[in-house]
Amino acid sequence: MLVMALILTSINHLLHAETNTLNSNKILEPFIFEIGSNFSDIQNKFNLEAKTSGVNFIKESNWYRLKTPVGFISLQEWQGKLHCIAYDINIDDIEIKKKLSDYLFEKYKNNFEWVDRVDNGFYVSYESSNDSIQGIYAYSLGITISFTSNEIRKAETKIRFPNL
Template sequence: IQTNFSLEAKNSGINFIKESNWYKLKTPVGFISFQEWQGKLHSIAYEINIEDVEVKKKLRDYLFEKHKNNFEWIDRVDNGFYISYESSNDSIQGVYAYSLGTTISFTSNEIRQAETKIRFPNF
């Protein structure tokens, strides 16, 4: 990605690992945000800014299929704001956020665990 696009690193927010870098890329249907930590891509979020419900559904289905890597999506939880999916090999979480715009994100469990320690140090 860095060789094909000019991406500027942004500092992480307070609830994220401060040694990680965030990058944002504009696309025809919204933005894609990337989180890099320790030389690896740990999170990718697609902000979809289109109104067509059918196109959103196709994009959601496509992205969840594309990010599936030798596992199945299991443990679907809908809390009224987003639908969360866990990978069957416990490697990543997929989230379809629909309440305030549409964001589809995929985050490694490695960084989720590290960030949980930041947010809840006594947990």
């Protein structure tokens, strides 16, 4: 009887964790945006808060912030398109954070594979196999998962390092 109770308790905990993860994924579903998409479509659907970025090498770009049930999202608009999205995951459950990370990297994988994994001790960077976007899992100060177009990264590099 005791063994059966322990098994049922374990199953309930697993089901609860899985349900929370699925709910978290579903909660983020409305906040998945395609890199390079028309930014006005996002602005029309959501009430975005203008944000001042600490470092913004592309002066013509604009940053916005949007609240989600699991934290905030920062969005970078440049030339009318979405070029960067950063999910600040503010939940305590490590397993759910991992599942959300896997979910986001899968959602932003668009006809390519994630390659060239580099861990510098502050974040893990991934490049897309088609050279279209970079994905970053930053873990040193909380959890931030971001996706940035290589188009804006190249423009920023030209500004920061004009002699390259």
